[in-house]
Amino acid sequence: VPTRGKVTLSEVAARAGVSPTTASYILNGRSAEMRISNGAQERVRQAVVDLAYRPNRSARTLRGSKTKTIGLISDHVASGRFASQMLTGASAAARKTDHLLVIGETEGDLLLETQLIEELSDRDVDGIIYATLVARRIVLPESLETQNVVLLNCFDPDRPVPSVLPDDLGGGRTAARKLLDGGAAEVVGVVGHDPDVTALAGPRRLEGITAELGAAGESVAALVRCDWDVHAAHEAVGTWLATGPTPTGLICLNDRIAMGTYQALADHGLQVPDDVAVVSFDGSDLATWLRPPVTSVALPLAELGAAAVRLLTGEEPVGDQPLQVPMQVRRGASVVVPQTMAARSGGDGV
Amino acid sequence: VPTRGKVTLSEVAARAGVSPTTASYILNGRSAEMRISNGAQERVRQAVVDLAYRPNRSARTLRGSKTKTIGLISDHVASGRFASQMLTGASAAARKTDHLLVIGETEGDLLLETQLIEELSDRDVDGIIYATLVARRIVLPESLETQNVVLLNCFDPDRPVPSVLPDDLGGGRTAARKLLDGGAAEVVGVVGHDPDVTALAGPRRLEGITAELGAAGESVAALVRCDWDVHAAHEAVGTWLATGPTPTGLICLNDRIAMGTYQALADHGLQVPDDVAVVSFDGSDLATWLRPPVTSVALPLAELGAAAVRLLTGEEPVGDQPLQVPMQVRRGASVVVPQTMAARSGGDGV
């Protein structure tokens, strides 16, 4: 067995008793087109195996310039499961078309961002996925304008760049629907507020919630503003409850908010779901850890990543609007399910 | 401004009025060695800027064969913040030496693993980091034997491969020390148990705990076996408490277990930290979300990833033992701090 990565196409050809040209044709699936003899084909393929031949990618790239590599650049590769599940989805989808992912994390540093984009482009990646941790509007970096690019979890309203987003509006409707179905939509509070005007998730979820409640003749009774984390929610909801309202249902804009909300409800002696029904967003593991587990409209993280890759590789056609990936319900036990519903349950979400 | 990625070194040389060779020397920092005239240097550098020249990596690789690229292959790139924080650390460290990361996720599929390793090696990566989600013993894949490789969060006892691990033993001692300092080591329970014999974290933490308690004349009073997740811990601890013990301190082998433990303690009307002190491991955000926040011995995730890169690039010398990265305490409020301690506090960990 020869040393890896040292065998050239010529050697394979020699061993098979043909010219490099012929071998090349055969290995690139053009034997039919070129009418190569069966004998030659077999001998070449055998030689490939015998010699453990692997084509030299650099040489190919130098000549051709496809690399079977996709660049993924994001502000935060880390930060919890979020970006990483998108990564997983992207990585798996990439592999299906024989691609690998090169990643770069900018940490919000604009200079670094530019540098990383250059680095990726130096490596002749076949395309670049530009991802943000938080769904939001962006302005496409100039250095990406000449690239084959897909926006992941963000979009640029001023430029016709393909992009993928979770369907937060639909998700909002779904969340509200859960409360309606659970008969808990009489006094609905929405917990959470995004101070960043470019953020998309909060406003669009709220829009969906409002629409769905409105269609049923209900409305959002209160908006409890707080950052999207446990402590802020705990405090804000606690303060709010102290002022006397008695909500029948709460929609938390993410699972961390739900956790804080649970804490505040417990402080006030309120039971979930009997006193108050709760629905949240994210579908993270945290949702299942709460007692009772909170019903959560899940971010389709892996699917978002996968869709971005498919858009980039052309497996999936790009429309002129952002691709909206539906959000599925991860059912918990934080909403009472009426009998009629329970009877035909089991359909939605995981 | 010329089109990106199209300018060749010859063009730069031409514009500067020198030969490609000279230009090459200058751009590779060998002008001193080759005694290139200052004039030539300046003109070349100017031409580079004017033309926005960027060297063609494929050509370089074809000739030389360094790629300034590091492969990172792991069983699960996703799964929460864990792997992703290691990724962040690795990515940042890589960038310091001008490297980029190519990732591959095997999802535990051995065939896929082999394929990905081949893919990486086809791309002439300068080295491969082989990472596991759960710290454990492994057998180095055969296809990696001829590669420049570093093991991340795992090690192969039978092969002298550089590897990086968290110092779970030291972490165990630290956890126990917290309880001792808090005067809560009279009846200590350890919650969690890893059924996988190749796993490292559980046994080594326990070992550290036992050693530290032993040195102080105390010991582990009970081992509450359960999987490393919230529900399992809730149930196991609940069951155990029902049998009547009254622990003074509990050490949970990770933060999810701590959450479940908190739930069980609450069920039994026990207060943290007054009735029972709790210490856990991981240092995840979850630790800060609990009420009171649990004091947690943190996994140095980013540092693990960074260290692996440094080992691979030779920035850090490799020893013959796995590199053990210390675990720092993330202090919560789940252990009562005695006055004398409080007075000189503020020192350890964030």
Place this chain on the structure above:
DNA sequence: CTGTTAGCGCCTTCAA
């Protein structure tokens, strides 16, 4: 001090 030259491994006209 600088230019000429050859070749890394592959693909692809062009000719046979």
Place this chain on the structure above:
DNA sequence: TTGAAGGCGCTAACAG
């Protein structure tokens, strides 16, 4: 049906 030849962009002998 197959082979010979050139060039992708860069670097490093080897001359000047």
